[in-house]
Amino acid sequence: MAKPGEKAILYAFWASSCSWRVRAALVAKRLAFEERPIDIVKKKHHKTESYRAICPSQKVPALVIDGETLVESMAILQYLEETRPQPSLSPATPLLRARMREIVETIVAGIQPLQNVGLRGSFEHEEEYTKFVRSWTVRGLETLEDLLSRTARDRMYCVGDQLSYADLCLVPQVFNAVSRHKININTFPTVSKLYEALLKDNVFAATHPEKVKGGTQ
Numbered sequence: 001m002a003k004p005g006e007k008a009i010l011y012a013f014w015a016s017s018c019s020w021r022v023r024a025a026l027v028a029k030r031l032a033f034e035e036r037p038i039d040i041v042k043k044k045h046h047k048t049e050s051y052r053a054i055c056p057s058q059k060v061p062a063l064v065i066d067g068e069t070l071v072e073s074m075a076i077l078q079y080l081e082e083t084r085p086q087p088s089l090s091p092a093t094p095l096l097r098a099r100m101r102e103i104v105e106t107i108v109a110g111i112q113p114l115q116n117v118g119l120r121g122s123f124e125h126e127e128e129y130t131k132f133v134r135s136w137t138v139r140g141l142e143t144l145e146d147l148l149s150r151t152a153r154d155r156m157y158c159v160g161d162q163l164s165y166a167d168l169c170l171v172p173q174v175f176n177a178v179s180r181h182k183i184n185i186n187t188f189p190t191v192s193k194l195y196e197a198l199l200k201d202n203v204f205a206a207t208h209p210e211k212v213k214g215g216t217q
C-alpha cells in the first residue's frame with residue numbers, strides 16, 4: 001500500500017475511459033505512479049475476490065495514494081485537486097466551475113454508464129447492446145456539442161483557458177465513441193475540433209490507451 005510520499009498505484013484497464021481520466025490527472029499533476037493492469041474484458045481480473053477487496057464495485061479505476069485506497073474516478077480527481085491544488089484542474093470562478101460540471105455530468109452520468117462494457121450481459125444479442133450504447137452515446141454527444149459550442153468556441157479547452165476535469169472526461173469518452181462505438185464525430189464539429197486539439201496535449205498523448213495497452217506505463 002502506497003504511504004504518503006510513495007509512488008501511487010493505479011489499478012486500471014488500458015481501454016477504460018474512467019481509468020484514462022485518472023491516469024491523465026496524475027500526469028497533469030506530475031505525480032509519480034505505477035499502473036497495474038486489471039483486464040475487464042478477457043481475463044476479467046475485476047471479478048476476483050482479491051480485486052473486490054480493492055474496489056467493492058469491481059470496476060476500474062482504483063488508486064492507492066497517501067496510504068489509502070480510493071475508488072470512483074470523480075472522487076479520486078476531487079481528492080487529487082484538494083490535496084495537490086497545483087497545477088489546478090478546476091477553474092477559478094463559481095460560474096466556470098458550474099459550466100465544467102455541466103459537461104462532466106453529461107459524460108459521467110449521461111454517457112459512460114450507458115455504454116459500459118459491464119452492461120453487455122444484460123442484453124441477449126450483441127446488436128441490441130450496440131444499438132443501445134450507440135444511441136445513448138450519440139444523445140450525449142449532441143448535448144456536449146451544444147454545451148461546448150457555448151463554452152469552448154475558439155478555445156483550446158472545454159471551459160476557460162485551462163485544462164479541467166471536463167477535458168479529462170471528454171477526451172476518453174470521445175475516444176470510446178470513435179474507437180469502440182464507431183461513431184462519426186464529424187457531425188459534432190465543436191466536440192471533434194476540441195478532441196483533436198486535446199489529443200495533442202502531452203497529458204493525453206502520454207496517457208493514451210494505445211500507449212498503455214499491454215503493460216504498465
Ligand SMILES: N[C@@H](CCC(=O)N[C@@H](CS)C(=O)NCC(=O)O)C(=O)O
Nearest residue numbers: 016017018040059060061072073118
Ligand atoms: N463511476 C465509476 C464507473 C467505473 C466504471 O464503470 N468502470 C468501467 C470501465 S470505464 C468498468 O470497470 N466496467 C466493468 C464492469 O462494469 O464490469 C467511476 O467513475 O470510476
